[in-house]
Amino acid sequence: MNAAPTNPTKGKRLGRPPATDSGDTRRRILDIARAAFATGGYDASTNRELAAEVGITAGALYHYFGSKLDLYLAVHGDVQALVYGRFTEAVERVDGFFNKFEAVLDTAHKLNRQDPTLAAFVGVVRSDMRRHPEINAALRTDAERRDGFFVRLVDIGVADGEIAKADRLFVIEFIRIVLIGLTDGVSHDTTRHKRAVTSIKRVMRGGLLAVPHN
Incomplete structure (x- = not known):
């Protein structure tokens, strides 16, 4: 009896994916790259290392993103779309500055609890913009747009x-x-992050640092 044919692709990383897998693979690349950049910044990982973690070849990664900078900027755009999409939904549900900003704080905490790499990546971007002129040039307009929201x-x-x-x-x-402070200081600890959010609300409402009456 002839032996069953072996699978020539078994144990090998994927090359260029079929169209049906393209969206899922791109999503996986963005998620893994975000976690890697959030931990060590732009300089921490190479495209080859990221591709290996995703389970594809470096060549396949370049099919999605032409350079490491392109990948970094795509992660940034993905994070901003998610975070500010949620922020926008939150502020539209309530009236007034205090209620709207508290809704943003609550949403930030919920996002951080669900995925701490989101806030960690946002914090890393500030450092990377100072270290890498090409990142600063590419993201300066986005930073101004974020400021405009607040x-x-x-x-x-x-x-x-x-x-x-x-x-x-x-x-x-x-x-x-x-x-x-929320992204750089306490995003790694959900308990402290929640405490920080509560303290900010109390400061804004005058209930934490009010001058005591003798």
Whole structure:
């Protein structure tokens, strides 16, 4: 009896995938690359290493993303679309600056609990932009667009009388610092992240650092 034919592809990484697998493979590449970049930044992994983790050849990876920079920028775009899509949905459900910003904080915590690599990657991007001029040039417009999202929230507060017009720029800077702290400082620990979110809410509502009356 002749031996059963062996599978010549068994144990080998995939080359260029069929069209039916293309979307799933691209999604897997983005997820694995996000986790790798979130841990060590842009310089931590090569495309060859990322391809091996995905289970494809380096050549197949280049079928999806022409360079490591292209992959990094695609991960960034994917993260921003997810995070700010959720933020937009959250703020549209409530009225007023305080309610909207608290909705953003709650959404940020939920996302961080579901996948800590999201916030970790956002934090790494700030460092990578300082170290790599090509990343800074590619993402500068996106950073300005993100700032614009929160500036609009502050302007809603000014228009509604929740924020004094003279305090507008101070509130904008407060928000920037708060968001940096959440992503860079406590995103790795969901308990501390939740505590940080609660403390920010209490500070904003005047319930944490109010001057005690003697």
